Amino acid sequence: MLIRYCTRFLFSISLVVLGWGMALAAQPQSYLLPQAGYQSGSITSGLGWTQHSGDHFVSMDVGTVVNLRAFRVGLHVPLNLRVHDGGVADDGIVRKEDWDEVSDWFRVIRFIEVGSPYTGPYYGRYGELVAATMGHGTIVDGYYNTLDPDHYQGGIQFRLDLRKYGAEFLIDNLAGPEIIGLRTFVRPLQFGNPRTDILGRTAVGLTVVSDLNAPRTLEINPDGSVVQNDVGLPQASRESTTFLGLDMEMPLVSTQEFHVIPYLDINGHIGQGAGGHLGLRNIWLPSTVFELTFRLEYQLLGEGYIPSYINNLYEVERFQYLGSQTKLSVLEDQTPQSANGVMVELGSKIFDALHVRGRYMASERNQDDAVWLQATMPYLGKVRASATYIKRNAASLGEVFDLDGALLVGDVRYRVFGALALQVLFAREWRTSQESGTAFDTVDTWQAGLVADFTL
Numbered sequence: 001m002l003i004r005y006c007t008r009f010l011f012s013i014s015l016v017v018l019g020w021g022m023a024l025a026a027q028p029q030s031y032l033l034p035q036a037g038y039q040s041g042s043i044t045s046g047l048g049w050t051q052h053s054g055d056h057f058v059s060m061d062v063g064t065v066v067n068l069r070a071f072r073v074g075l076h077v078p079l080n081l082r083v084h085d086g087g088v089a090d091d092g093i094v095r096k097e098d099w100d101e102v103s104d105w106f107r108v109i110r111f112i113e114v115g116s117p118y119t120g121p122y123y124g125r126y127g128e129l130v131a132a133t134m135g136h137g138t139i140v141d142g143y144y145n146t147l148d149p150d151h152y153q154g155g156i157q158f159r160l161d162l163r164k165y166g167a168e169f170l171i172d173n174l175a176g177p178e179i180i181g182l183r184t185f186v187r188p189l190q191f192g193n194p195r196t197d198i199l200g201r202t203a204v205g206l207t208v209v210s211d212l213n214a215p216r217t218l219e220i221n222p223d224g225s226v227v228q229n230d231v232g233l234p235q236a237s238r239e240s241t242t243f244l245g246l247d248m249e250m251p252l253v254s255t256q257e258f259h260v261i262p263y264l265d266i267n268g269h270i271g272q273g274a275g276g277h278l279g280l281r282n283i284w285l286p287s288t289v290f291e292l293t294f295r296l297e298y299q300l301l302g303e304g305y306i307p308s309y310i311n312n313l314y315e316v317e318r319f320q321y322l323g324s325q326t327k328l329s330v331l332e333d334q335t336p337q338s339a340n341g342v343m344v345e346l347g348s349k350i351f352d353a354l355h356v357r358g359r360y361m362a363s364e365r366n367q368d369d370a371v372w373l374q375a376t377m378p379y380l381g382k383v384r385a386s387a388t389y390i391k392r393n394a395a396s397l398g399e400v401f402d403l404d405g406a407l408l409v410g411d412v413r414y415r416v417f418g419a420l421a422l423q424v425l426f427a428r429e430w431r432t433s434q435e436s437g438t439a440f441d442t443v444d445t446w447q448a449g450l451v452a453d454f455t456l
Contacts, residue, residue, distance in 0.1 A: 207245035273304025299341035319439035
């Protein structure tokens with residue numbers, strides 16, 4: 001047995017060394033981390049030790065990112081090489097769960113992007129969807145399509161703004177579409193003789209979003225665990241659920257340095273409930289080295305209405321919302337009561353050395369507090385760091401920082417010399433549960449090694 005483990009370990013190390021020799025890039029950076037920008041032609045390499053279900057692995061990601069301004073592509077090949085068998089059914093050297101679905105093979109293309117997500121007439125992205133939002137985010141808000149790294153989804157996000165009119169489009173997974181959203185908008189007074197005043201900038205939008213295959217009731221084994229299919233996905237009865245939204249925004253101030261944008265959204269969750277959102281966005285750009293953003297939103301939550309229903313943790317909440325119930329079953333069986341809610345968001349960028357963003361949302365309902373924190377510090381001297389923290393459905397402000405049920409990803413790099421740096425990555429992630437009576441559990445993973453960033 002000892003010889004077998006040693007053989008596997010040496011084989012794993014040989015593959016890592018081969019990867020270095022071929023100048024390939026291991027990129028142990030989770031896409032849940034805030035992005036401070038893409039470094040053109042960046043190549044990184046790293047090595048880590050992880051544990052899954054009692055098995056131990058040498059983990060290595062091979063990939064690169066190429067940034068050609070208007071076009072960006074990220075390539076990514078994760079490898080988990082087993083060096084200790086904990087007794088699970090799969091005992092191959094390469095971890096089976098990383099490559100046992102058709103969609104897993106599409107993860108080689110981590111993403112393809114064109115245009116700018118914030119400015120310009122168009123933007124498109126295929127692959128991992130990073131905090132995808134439609135409109136003002138009152139229905140689809142900060143959506144990540146691949147929370148469980150064992151089950152990759154290659155989605156599409158698209159935005160087109162031709163000044164007079166435009167559209168936004170979202171699909172969660174091309175290999176098996178379930179969540180589809182479309183928003184169209186028009187600036188009525190831009191037709192004919194275009195106006196540049198407040199009325200000319202006023203936009204009206206219409207949104208339709210559907211989860212065509214939303215889990216309703218989980219299937220439970222006799223031992224109390226959730227039934228899984230042959231690739232480890234939770235099994236449940238399914239229903240479709242649809243949202244309709246009407247929105248309007250009227251930019252009161254829109255200059256190169258300052259923006260003030262009030263907005264109003266009225267949404268309906270068909271067959272469930274309706275709600276309204278009255279908000280204000282403020283963007284201040286006094287110089288090229290400082291940026292400040294602020295957002296305040298009042299929410300009128302009708303009976304059976306949940307704001308930002310498709311959010312950053314929705315891929316988990318679909319199956320496991322409060323306790324062990326699906327989100328749709330909680331909505332239908334434990335109808336949320338009418339309530340008032342509020343959301344506050346603040347962000348800042350200082351000298352391109354510190355980017356921070358924080359959001360807090362709460363209402364009069366129980367277990368309705370949520371927090372979303374992101375920070376990144378591009379290389380300041382020899383140190384670079386970034387982190388993301390997300391917690392939803394907390395009962396109070398104090399509970400939002402309880403790590404139980406939270407998502408946390410942190411990355412720290414220390415530049416040794418030149419392009420080489422030491423990296424440590426920690427992630428508290430969601431993975432499908434194999435033993436408990438819930439669909440997902442949070443697990444802690446870490447990775448450490450050398451990384452190299454080159455500009456080509």
